[in-house]
Amino acid sequence: MKILNPIQIQKVDLFTIENEPVASIDLMERAAKACVQRILDLFPDRDTPIVVGAGPGNNGGDGLAMARLLYQEGYLIKVWILDLGGQSSVDFTTNLKRLASLRLLETLTIQPGRTGWPDLQPGTVFLDAFFGSGLNRPLSGLAAEVVNHLNRLTHIHRISIDVPSGLFADQHTTGPVIHAERTLTLQLPKLAFLLPENAQAVGDWEVVPIGLSEEAIQETPTSYFTIDHTILRGRFRPRHKYDHKGTFGHILLISGSYGKMGAALLAGEAALRTGAGLLTLHVPECGYVIVQTHLPEAMVQIDPHRSVFTEVRNSEAFDCVAVGPGIGQNALTANALLNLLRSVRQPLVLDADALNLIATHRWQKEIPPGSVLTPHPKEFERLFGPTIDDFETIRLLRDQAKNLDCYILLKGAHTAIATPDGLVYFNMTGNPGMATAGSGDILTGVIAAFIAQGYPIPDACLFGVYIHGLAGDRAAEDLSQEAMIGRDIIYHLGAAFNQLDC
Secondary structure (H helix, E strand, C coil): CECCCHHHHHHHHHHHHHHCCCCHHHHHHHHHHHHHHHHHHHCCCCCCEEEEEECCCHHHHHHHHHHHHHHHCCCEEEEEEECCCCCCCHHHHHHHHHHHCCCCCEEEEECCCCCCCCCCCCCCEEEEECCCCCCCCCCCHHHHHHHHHHHHCCCCEEEEECCCCCCCCCCCCCCCCCCCCEEEEECCCCHHHHCHHHHHHHCEEEEECCCCCHHHHHHCCCCEEEECHHHHCCCCCCCCCCCCHHHHCEEEEECCCCCCHHHHHHHHHHHHHCCCCEEEEEECHHHHHHHHHHCCCCEEEECCCCCCCCCCCCHHHCCEEEECCCCCCCHHHHHHHHHHHHHCCCCEEECCHHHHHHHHHCCHHHCCCCCEECCCHHHHHHHHCCCCCHHHHHHHHHHHHHHHCCEEEECCCCCEEECCCCCEEEECCCCHHHCCCCHHHHHHHHHHHHHHCCCCHHHHHHHHHHHHHHHHHHHHHHHCCCCCCHHHHHHCHHHHHHHCCC
């Protein structure tokens, strides 16, 4: 799914109005009906008190239309209208007249200079439609006071329409913002929703389709996407009758050191469970018995050193090389990694201590073009430096992927994949239960397996993060987020593949 900025969304709105054709007020009604249907699903009890907060623009018009429709559904409705002394939009005014014709709704106009606020009883649903995605300056004055007041109320449900009031859709927000429990965003996600700094404001969010022109959306260029079935469709490679283990590639996984052999086992088993035909684990001598005992499906290449990775031989015999999980940062290991970076010709996946060693020694320019880097936020900062906010982080992510001609996966709740051509994809699977030891090692094995099977590297990255997160979701359903450990992600990869519909 595409992520568009507010100006682009406005153009899609206008294209829809002109080419469907549909009147602006009727498109607003369509949006209101779609949001009301979700409110009916979320709060089916008609005795639930609902207060709608409406600003003077079209977002407020959406709110007024929702108030009327919810009233007609039998809910107890009150309306707060924020009067900032300026002009209201035409569609806001039309919906205000329609609402007034009912004559039974309690409407409160909030004006500058107001002291004291009306009480909201526990369990009230407050529908925030004060300001939408077109907001371009921080809230101040009366608007800020209202937002701060609502945020102090811990006994109500705050549901924002399109975006939480005060939030900038595509840049860092500096002023007060409604802290929504849930956001019902219209037609397309906003970039702000995918970034950690806005988690408290956005809450749980979902896209509510309102019938904007698919033609206009498809023709609008963007650098940002979410990973869903529309992105993955047609890229999956089903197996055929006469395939064999050689068909699905051979991985060399350089991982593990004394006391950290678990990382090698997790990454290795994940690679095999993701469909790699053959796996060779390069481990120090201390890991030989461990690997042969725990993972008999893997072959073992033993390093000359007893405890750490110091050299690799015959990397050219493999379809993919992955390095990093559990290798530590020994000086001998650093030298071996540099030699690998300079000699490897196969697709390369770099994770964990491989990234830390590159950051420590400033070897970024030694990374072969086309490599896949999988840093978590701290590793990313070590590699490329600190940023002042998450929007700057995403810009830096894009820039570095282009500069290095590599694929960089910034791991997180919505892992962001930056490609050398300047595109960024945000993953939509996964859950906080995956914030556990070994989860990143498993992702390394998953991505390496897709590459070894012959997937183009961009597809391997997209499928890797998606399947990894989907397996985590299945594990959380079975075990709870709290009880999950890394191995549970591996054990649910089969369920994730069975659920894949591409």
